[in-house]
Amino acid sequence: MTLRVHTMSRMLVASAIGASALGALVGLEACAPVPKPAALVSYEDLHRDPRTEVTRKQFPDLVASAEQLGQRAEKEWQSNNLDDSTRAALVAEIKLKTALARYDQAQSRARLQAIKTEQAEADLTLTEVEKDLGATTEQVKLMQQLSEARQAANEEKQRLAAQMSSQQQKTEQLSNQLTTEQKRTEAQVAVRTAETVDAAKYAAPEYGAATNMLAKADVEISQGNWQGAQASLEVARKSAEKATEIAKPIYEQAERATASKARDESLARDAAALPGVAVRIEPNGELQRLIISLGELFTRQQTTLEPGKDESLAPVAALISKYPSYPIQVIGHTDNRGRAGELIALSQARAQSVFSALVAKGVEAKRILVSGQGPNAPIADNKVAAGRKKNNRVEIIFLYH
Amino acid sequence: MKRRPSPTFLVISLCVTFLGLLGFENRARADEDDDLQRQIDTQKTGASDLEHLDTRHSATSELQRLRDWLAQAWDLRNKHEPDAAREVLDRCLAQGDLIRQIIAAAQIRSEVSDREATLQKTKDKIARQRKALLDAQMQKKVLEPRVGQ
Numbered sequence: 001m002t003l004r005v006h007t008m009s010r011m012l013v014a015s016a017i018g019a020s021a022l023g024a025l026v027g028l029e030a031c032a033p034v035p036k037p038a039a040l041v042s043y044e045d046l047h048r049d050p051r052t053e054v055t056r057k058q059f060p061d062l063v064a065s066a067e068q069l070g071q072r073a074e075k076e077w078q079s080n081n082l083d084d085s086t087r088a089a090l091v092a093e094i095k096l097k098t099a100l101a102r103y104d105q106a107q108s109r110a111r112l113q114a115i116k117t118e119q120a121e122a123d124l125t126l127t128e129v130e131k132d133l134g135a136t137t138e139q140v141k142l143m144q145q146l147s148e149a150r151q152a153a154n155e156e157k158q159r160l161a162a163q164m165s166s167q168q169q170k171t172e173q174l175s176n177q178l179t180t181e182q183k184r185t186e187a188q189v190a191v192r193t194a195e196t197v198d199a200a201k202y203a204a205p206e207y208g209a210a211t212n213m214l215a216k217a218d219v220e221i222s223q224g225n226w227q228g229a230q231a232s233l234e235v236a237r238k239s240a241e242k243a244t245e246i247a248k249p250i251y252e253q254a255e256r257a258t259a260s261k262a263r264d265e266s267l268a269r270d271a272a273a274l275p276g277v278a279v280r281i282e283p284n285g286e287l288q289r290l291i292i293s294l295g296e297l298f299t300r301q302q303t304t305l306e307p308g309k310d311e312s313l314a315p316v317a318a319l320i321s322k323y324p325s326y327p328i329q330v331i332g333h334t335d336n337r338g339r340a341g342e343l344i345a346l347s348q349a350r351a352q353s354v355f356s357a358l359v360a361k362g363v364e365a366k367r368i369l370v371s372g373q374g375p376n377a378p379i380a381d382n383k384v385a386a387g388r389k390k391n392n393r394v395e396i397i398f399l400y401h
Numbered sequence: 402m403k404r405r406p407s408p409t410f411l412v413i414s415l416c417v418t419f420l421g422l423l424g425f426e427n428r429a430r431a432d433e434d435d436d437l438q439r440q441i442d443t444q445k446t447g448a449s450d451l452e453h454l455d456t457r458h459s460a461t462s463e464l465q466r467l468r469d470w471l472a473q474a475w476d477l478r479n480k481h482e483p484d485a486a487r488e489v490l491d492r493c494l495a496q497g498d499l500i501r502q503i504i505a506a507a508q509i510r511s512e513v514s515d516r517e518a519t520l521q522k523t524k525d526k527i528a529r530q531r532k533a534l535l536d537a538q539m540q541k542k543v544l545e546p547r548v549g550q
Contacts, residue, residue: 087488094495097463101502108509115516122523129530136537143544150548 034080039089040073046096055103062102066095176226183233184221187214190240197251199243206243210236264288264400267323271398274315290398292316293379294354297394303349310357316396317361324364329397330355332372333379335388340374348372354394430481437478437486444471444493451500459507460500467496 036044046052047070056063069092076085191210194200199207213236220229271279271292278293294316297309305313320328332347332354348371355370380387448467455464470493477486 087492091492091495094492094499098495098499098502101499101506104506105502105509108506108513112509112513112516115513115520119516119520119523122520122527126523126527126530129527129534133530133534133537136534136541140537140540140544143541143548147544147547 034077034082036077037073037082037086037089039086039093040070040077043070043073043089043093043096046093046100049100051100051103052096055099058106059099059102062095062099066092066099068092069095173226176230180217180221180226180229180233183230183237184214184217187217187233187236187240190237190244194240194243194247197244197247198254199240199247199251202247202250203243206239206246210239210243212236213239260400263323263325264290267319267326267398267400270319270322274319276312277316286401288400290400292319292396292398293393294396295390295393297354298350298392301346303346303353305353305357313354313357314361317358317363320358320363320367320396323398324367326367326398326400328363328368329395329399330358330368330370331377331395331397332374333377333391333393333395334375335391336375336378336382337388344372344374344376346372347374350394354396433483434478434481437474437483437490440490441471441475441478441486444490444497447497451497451504455500455504455507457504457507457511460503463496463500463503467493467500470496 043066047067052063069088073085073088073092076082076088187210191207191214194203194207194210213232217229217232217236220226220232268279268281268290271277271290274292278295280291280293282289282291294313297305297312299306320326330351332349332351334343334347336343338346351370351372355365355368358368359365375382375391378387378391379393380390382388382391444467448464448471451460451467452464455461470489474486474489474493477483477489
């Protein structure tokens with residue numbers, strides 16, 4: 001029982017202590033300041049923003065109005081008029097935010113203006129750079145085209161030069177070939193010419209050298225050694241010409257002799273074939289004389305031809321004309337009856353008559369030399385009539401070597 | 402001799418005067434409510450317009466705050482507390498101006514951003530063209546000896 005009382009008394013004491021403590025706490029709370037309204041705190045936070053100071057410079061009235069409301073909110077809060085404080089703080093916050101928004105706009109506008117200026121400058125710079133780039137690019141393009149064109153032209157030039165060189169070589173080869181052929185022809189002609197004068201016989205060493213060089217040249221031509229062939233052909237030509245030069249006079253002399261002999265023989269044959277005439281050949285030193293003796297052309301002491309005798313001179317005239325290269329003598333002869341001077345005159349007159357008759361039949365007068373020897377060259381005995389008849393004659397003489 | 406008005410007449414007169422004053426007060430209160438309602442409606446319409454203008458959603462929280470305050474003003478009007486309602490409406494006017502300024506600032510910032518991007522593109526292009534020009538000039542120097550200029 002005592003313990004229960006004691007316990008109850010303890011509980012009462014504890015309750016009294018608790019009540020006292022609670023009362024003290026309530027008293028302390030009543031004395032503490034009222035917390036700031038959220039709107040006021042928000043305004044103050046915003047007011048501490050560093051932009052507020054710079055905004056004040058641009059919008060002083062608006063910021064001052066906000067600060068005035070903020071101070072009023074502060075006073076109302078300190079006076080525990082929380083509703084009034086909140087309302088004032090809200091409006092203050094709105095005005096300060098408005099000022100900051102306007103400041104942002106001003107800043108952005110300034111930035112926008114700066115950007116526009118910078119953009120204009122950048123556009124101008126870009127235009128200039130693009131213009132320079134376009135011009136330079138065009139120049140580079142043209143220079144590249146020019147460079148390529150020059151390179152192509154050089155390549156074409158080289159190609160053409162090579163082609164021309166090849167063509168030149170071919171032309172040169174053809175030219176050498178043609179020149180060689182020409183020289184070969186010339187050498188062959190020279191050799192043939194030498195052969196026509198019998199150079200093998202009359203100029204054997206030179207002719208042999210020419211034919212040897214010609215053969216050598218043929219070998220060189222087959223080997224394509226044009227220069228060597230040309231030199232050999234030149235030597236062959238000169239050797240052949242020299243052989244011709246040496247052999248020609250000898251050959252011509254021999255040829256002339258042969259021809260003359262043949263002609264003389266032919267003349268003798270033709271003369272012997274003449275009807276009614278006596279033909280003989282008499283040597284007279286180096287000269288040979290073919291004598292055609294014509295008798296019974298004149299009557300005694302007459303100087304004109306007997307009628308009908310003129311025609312007998314026609315074959316003689318034809319013979320003289322056939323052999324035009326022979327000089328002709330017409331010589332009159334008589335027997336020894338009469339004075340020597342008269343006989344010579346008679347013989348000359350008779351020779352002249354024959355000459356005239358021959359000329360009348362077409363013989364060239366300038367070929368004929370007329371003379372009279374009278375009785376100085378008898379061919380028969382003048383003591384007998386037959387002899388005198390033979391001695392009265394006119395002789396047609398062909399002179400030759 | 403002047404006659405005194407009867408008490409009944411006085412009572413009736415007083416009643417008539419009281420009723421007249423009472424009708425005038427009711428009429429004034431109705432006009433006040435109408436005026437508040439008109440102002441609230443006008444500001445609500447303005448809030449809708451501002452919401453359409455805020456294409457970048459830069460003033461969403463402030464718009465919500467405006468709508469809350471307009472609702473508060475409507476409540477105060479319905480509670481026939483016109484002074485408090487007008488105070489809230491005045492705050493709404495200031496809030497609307499703030500929203501307009503925020504939207505305008507956002508628009509300008511956006512334009513600044515767009516123009517900065519354009520400017521940066523132009524600068525990049527200038528850099529590329531300058532490099533191309535430098536390359537072309539180098540190429541030209543290389544080609545000059547070949548063409549003999």
